[in-house]
Amino acid sequence: MHDPPPATVVDALGWATEQLDAGGVPGPRREALDLWSVVTAVDPVVALARPSAPVPQAQWQHFKAAVDRRVEGEPLAYAVGRASFRTLELKVNRSVLIPRPETEGLVQAVLDWSQARSRAGTVADIGTGSGCIALSLAAEGAFDRIIATDVSEEAVSIATRNMALLRLTRNVEFRLGDLLSPLRLEVFDVIVSNPPYVTAEEFTRLDPAVRDFEPRAALVSGQKGMWHTSQLLQRAGSHLTPGGLIALEIDARRARDALHLAVQAGWDSPHIERDVFGRDRYLLARNPLTRTPGRSAR
Numbered sequence: 001m002h003d004p005p006p007a008t009v010v011d012a013l014g015w016a017t018e019q020l021d022a023g024g025v026p027g028p029r030r031e032a033l034d035l036w037s038v039v040t041a042v043d044p045v046v047a048l049a050r051p052s053a054p055v056p057q058a059q060w061q062h063f064k065a066a067v068d069r070r071v072e073g074e075p076l077a078y079a080v081g082r083a084s085f086r087t088l089e090l091k092v093n094r095s096v097l098i099p100r101p102e103t104e105g106l107v108q109a110v111l112d113w114s115q116a117r118s119r120a121g122t123v124a125d126i127g128t129g130s131g132c133i134a135l136s137l138a139a140e141g142a143f144d145r146i147i148a149t150d151v152s153e154e155a156v157s158i159a160t161r162n163m164a165l166l167r168l169t170r171n172v173e174f175r176l177g178d179l180l181s182p183l184r185l186e187v188f189d190v191i192v193s194n195p196p197y198v199t200a201e202e203f204t205r206l207d208p209a210v211r212d213f214e215p216r217a218a219l220v221s222g223q224k225g226m227w228h229t230s231q232l233l234q235r236a237g238s239h240l241t242p243g244g245l246i247a248l249e250i251d252a253r254r255a256r257d258a259l260h261l262a263v264q265a266g267w268d269s270p271h272i273e274r275d276v277f278g279r280d281r282y283l284l285a286r287n288p289l290t291r292t293p294g295r296s297a298r
């Protein structure tokens with residue numbers, strides 16, 4: 001048996017504001033409006049202009065479920081099953097990380113690099129999650145070929161679904177498997193990754209909205225938070241063309257360690273770039289044209 005919907009939009013928003021406020025959700029009015037807007041696909045400005053519009057039963061059930069999930073502490077993106085990333089609207093659930101704004105900057109760094117070349121070439125995205133990086137590169141770039149991998153079957157399935165929903169003109173090939181293994185013997189012009197980079201101890205101190213809802217395997221990278229970064233820096237060279245780009249999102253607290261690893265592994269011109277919040281967030285480096293023996297990134 002479904003609850004009957006409140007008579008009007010203003011009643012639904014009033015009910016939601018009370019629930020969210022009682023549940024300790026900050027900014028409950030704004031939150032109620034945002035939830036309403038995502039669930040109904042109606043711009044908040046339009047909703048505000050028609051406060052006495054009736055509330056259809058199906059939308060009410062969906063809205064009520066999303067409000068209940070927010071009251072339980074679940075992040076908004078999971079509560080509504082959607083997240084925005086650059087130009088895209090992506091489907092998300094608790095098997096994939098909610099795409100972050102800093103990762104939008106990682107995509108920008110790759111686009112800037114590819115636009116400065118005569119041809120964009122090919123790209124591999126490692127640990128694709130919702131597919132946000134690979135699908136944005138497909139939507140905004142001019143790459144000849146894009147492959148994206150993840151060790152999580154659920155992630156590959158959501159990313160594949162996102163591609164189908166987006167109906168992009170350029171396809172991404174999603175592959176299941178550990179780090180670079182799904183690339184087999186193939187070589188790319190760019191390898192990009194936002195790998196897990198939180199330490200096991202930091203994970204225990206994360207905001208509960210992250211720790212209790214987002215997948216641990218998408219966040220934690222061993223005791224020191226560097227396992228994935230280190231593996232990629234040691235092994236990605238053999239999957240890149242000479243002069244090809246590696247672009248990794250990193251934890252600002254370990255930017256120096258990441259840079260040190262890149263130097264040790266023999267990458268050319270490794271450097272750190274900052275995100276839009278001024279934090280050291282991206283490690284960029286080129287595959288050397290020739291490798292010095294003993295300093296292999298392979």
Ligand SMILES: C[S@@+](CC[C@H](N)C(=O)[O-])C[C@H]1O[C@@H](n2cnc3c(N)ncnc32)[C@H](O)[C@@H]1O
Pocket residue numbers: 096097098099100103126127128129130131132133149150151152155177178179180194195196197217218219
């Ligand atoms: C920080 S999330 C990033 C997801 C997405 N690229 C984004 O930026 O929102 C890291 C992703 O790496 C995947 N992952 C973790 N370990 C992996 C491994 N050994 N091989 C491939 N993917 C892995 C996780 O499943 C997760 O989807």
